[in-house]
Amino acid sequence: MVFTLKKQIMENNRDGFSGKFGVIAAAAGSAIGLGNIWRFPYILGENGGAAFLLVYLLFIFVMGVPVMLSEFVIGRKAQSNIIGAFKKTAPGKPWYIIGIMGIGAAFMILSFYSVVAGWTLEYAFLALKNNFAGKDIVEIKTIYDNLTAGSWNSVIIMILFLAITALIVSFGIQKGIERYSKILMPMLFIIIVLLCIRSITLAGASDGLNFLFKPDFGKLTTNAILQALGQAFFSLSLGMGVMATYGSYIKKSESLGKTAISVSLTDTCIAVLAGVAIFPAVFAFGIEQGEGPGLVFVTLPAIFNQMFGGYFFAVSFFILLIIAALTSAISLLEVVVAYFSEELKLNRIAATWIATGATIMPAIICAKYGAVFNFFDKTSSNVLLPLGGLLIVIFAGWFMGLNKVRKELEADGRPARYFKVFIFIIRFLAPIAIALVFLNSLGLMNAGNF
Ligand code: PHE
Numbered sequence: 445m446v447f448t449l450k451k452q453i454m455e456n457n458r459d460g461f462s463g464k465f466g467v468i469a470a471a472a473g474s475a476i477g478l479g480n481i482w483r484f485p486y487i488l489g490e491n492g493g494a495a496f497l498l499v500y501l502l503f504i505f506v507m508g509v510p511v512m513l514s515e516f517v518i519g520r521k522a523q524s525n526i527i528g529a530f531k532k533t534a535p536g537k538p539w540y541i542i543g544i545m546g547i548g549a550a551f552m553i554l555s556f557y558s559v560v561a562g563w564t565l566e567y568a569f570l571a572l573k574n575n576f577a578g579k580d581i582v583e584i585k586t587i588y589d590n591l592t593a594g595s596w597n598s599v600i601i602m603i604l605f606l607a608i609t610a611l612i613v614s615f616g617i618q619k620g621i622e623r624y625s626k627i628l629m630p631m632l633f634i635i636i637v638l639l640c641i642r643s644i645t646l647a648g649a650s651d652g653l654n655f656l657f658k659p660d661f662g663k664l665t666t667n668a669i670l671q672a673l674g675q676a677f678f679s680l681s682l683g684m685g686v687m688a689t690y691g692s693y694i695k696k697s698e699s700l701g702k703t704a705i706s707v708s709l710t711d712t713c714i715a716v717l718a719g720v721a722i723f724p725a726v727f728a729f730g731i732e733q734g735e736g737p738g739l740v741f742v743t744l745p746a747i748f749n750q751m752f753g754g755y756f757f758a759v760s761f762f763i764l765l766i767i768a769a770l771t772s773a774i775s776l777l778e779v780v781v782a783y784f785s786e787e788l789k790l791n792r793i794a795a796t797w798i799a800t801g802a803t804i805m806p807a808i809i810c811a812k813y814g815a816v817f818n819f820f821d822k823t824s825s826n827v828l829l830p831l832g833g834l835l836i837v838i839f840a841g842w843f844m845g846l847n848k849v850r851k852e853l854e855a856d857g858r859p860a861r862y863f864k865v866f867i868f869i870i871r872f873l874a875p876i877a878i879a880l881v882f883l884n885s886l887g888l889m890n891a892g893n894f
Pocket residue numbers: 474475476477478479480553677678679680681682684686772773775776
């Protein structure tokens with residue numbers, strides 16, 4: 445199978461997902477990753493907990509799902525990469541700028557994402573060598589601080605991660621990955637559930653649950669709302685073309701609506717579980733909730749240390765997390781590679797290595813300079829993705845033609861009963877809400893803190 449796929453790719457025919465499960469696995473593979481397990485808890489911790497969670501959930505279902513569906517529609521209709529898709533559906537119009545922004549965002553995200561994936565790889569090695577055993581929070585934090593201080597070691601391991609991603613994308617063995625993910629991701633899920641159980645049974649855990657589930661709207665700042673929006677887009681891989689590109693590989697017989705809902709539900713479920721695993725422990729161990737990007741990397745080994753079979757679970761967890769990160773990184777690289785190979789007519793292997801080569805420099809800078817890392821992290825999630833999403837829904841809602849949208853949604857032969865609601869959201873609700881959040885965070889509205 446690998447070989448036929450490779451041949452297909454070499455001949456530059458468009459590849460497709462095998463079936464319903466393949467589509468959901470690939471899109472969920474993109475969505476589920478470090479965003480759920482590393483980024484979600486740290487952003488939630490910085491933004492006050494439960495009230496943030498509520499806003500986040502609202503954004504996922506009111507905006508995330510419709511944006512995802514719009515991307516699927518655009519991609520599947522155009523059968524093309526993210527820039528080509530707009531050139532095809534709106535010839536002679538500047539909408540393809542959305543695609544250019546998307547490619548820019550893909551490079552930016554891939555750069556800092558690979559750094560965090562590198563830390564995860566290093567953690568898997570450390571766990572394998574049993575290096576965390578018996579260490580307390582302070583000692584674990586020292587390990588994390590040394591690892592992330594921008595050593596060349598972390599650079600090399602980051603490049604290793606990028607190279608693995610590139611190998612998979614260039615040889616087109618995604619199908620193989622897809623197949624394993626179907627077994628591996630449920631295993632990751634089981635370990636997270638076990639982590640949750642251990643975490644909520646720690647002494648002092650209830651404060652963490654309160655933090656996560658008892659909203660204090662006084663803590664909901666303007667900035668927190670923007671962060672929730674950014675995190676919703678980041679976690680669902682929206683606003684930069686991943687879902688449009690994957691949409692172009694979805695067969696006409698698949699239901700786009702069901703796919704969007706299943707992917708969003710699975711993704712959200714994993715993020716919330718990650719929160720339940722982390723916060724009780726954060727409070728029990730006296731870690732600062734606003735610790736930042738290190739939050740999870742300091743907390744997790746401490747939970748494993750308190751767990752029966754901790755060594756086994758820690759090793760498995762970090763390996764599975766790397767695989768989750770890989771399927772997300774693959775989707776980021778795929779956006780660029782699909783563009784390079786289709787529009788610039790490069791062969792797929794050259795396209796992959798050029799795109800990867802171009803990522804290495806910014807990624808090294810992210811590994812070495814925390815400020816650049818943060819800038820890339822925050823700008824891509826809080827600005828580029830929501831802005832991309834805003835333009836995407838405006839395009840699908842106002843410019844693509846409702847008939848075409850409907851036809852694409854119903855291509856599987858079933859009526860899209862949600863059509864009116866969907867159109868209302870993408871025409872009015874989502875664009876207005878995104879615009880308001882932006883204006884609000886620019887201080888142009890006087891909403892202040894709720
Ligand atoms: N959604 C991925 C995650 O949560 C990250 C990602 C963002 C992937 C944007 C593709 C595009 O880990």
